Amino acid sequence: MPLKDKYHMSADQNRRLAKQNLTRLVYTNSRFEGLTTTLPQTQTIIDGLGVDGVSIDDINTIVQLKRGWQYIINDSSPFTFDKMKSINRIVALYDSLDPGAIRTGESKVVLASDDTYTPPIPNETQERKYFDHLINQNISTTDKAITLMYHNMRNQIFWDGNKRSATLAANKIMMDGGAGLINVPLDKWGKWNDLISDYYRTGNMEKIKEWTYINGIQGINL
Template identity: 45%
Template sequence: MTSSQQYVDIYSFTSEENRRFARSNFTKLVHTNARFEGINTTLPQTQTIMDGMSVAGVPVEDVLTIVNLKRGWQYVTTETAEMTLDIEKAINKIVAAEDALVPGGLRQGQGGVNLGDEEFFEPPMVDEKTEQNYLQNVLQSDLTTTLFI
């Protein structure tokens, strides 16, 4: 797809409708995000943790990650300002509070993600100006945000 292609959005939510939809799906969103972090709780276990209770057999680190993901989604659904790199950093500061060397900061060191099947992805070093430009280009793009395939 080239930047000149345009697709019609199949959904058209206002900002408030987007926030309401996210709030109504908190548990599913947190559960899905937790899976990306390698956490294998069930949906009911995730809800129990989000409700402030412990779950037998779930490590404290996993509980903290779930709680931080919940807090991140709470922040996202209450923030009304236009997206900026500073807001992205604030979200990272919340969700990576227990995991990152510098929560809320752009990655400065080496590191990567195990993709399974012995695949490992290490992203390139982060340049703040490049990230700022990328975000602005995405936000100003006329490409669709939803597309039925």
């Protein structure tokens, strides 16, 4: 079903909302990498300080997520495919074989039931066409953002950091359109993991799109 925008803000208002919630957004996104840092620990790391018991790798993940969010918050120009690559270059700086580059080798995703999904090797020309076609469709900002996010996650278009990069790319679209933010609450991640695993297996995006629309869109009614 078509997804209508739930929120109607200016782009500047939406960016301020993201800036005010930066720590919580980074805190949630860090769970894609299995981090267990608390919200106060995340804030401390964002403030530029170390935290006892948190590894350098985990600190780097949080710092690069912060930089990724700052990149999309501070960028007011239209979103492009190359900016999507720039997001990955930031968030996967310390994880990827080639940060910001489209994957040219095999990848494997472990699903919720411990089975695996092997996505095809992406073709950059085709991915650019998909992106341009989606961005120019006559559908809501929210529909474009959620569709791109899950397309990129399942196709694993980058070497690493695909969930983080896809989430930030989707939120760049949301902010540009003043449609709020996509941020699935952590207490709903059990269901989300089941849905994303089912989507990886089947390629059918509708169920997880509708669920995310109901549970994962945040904003302010002005």
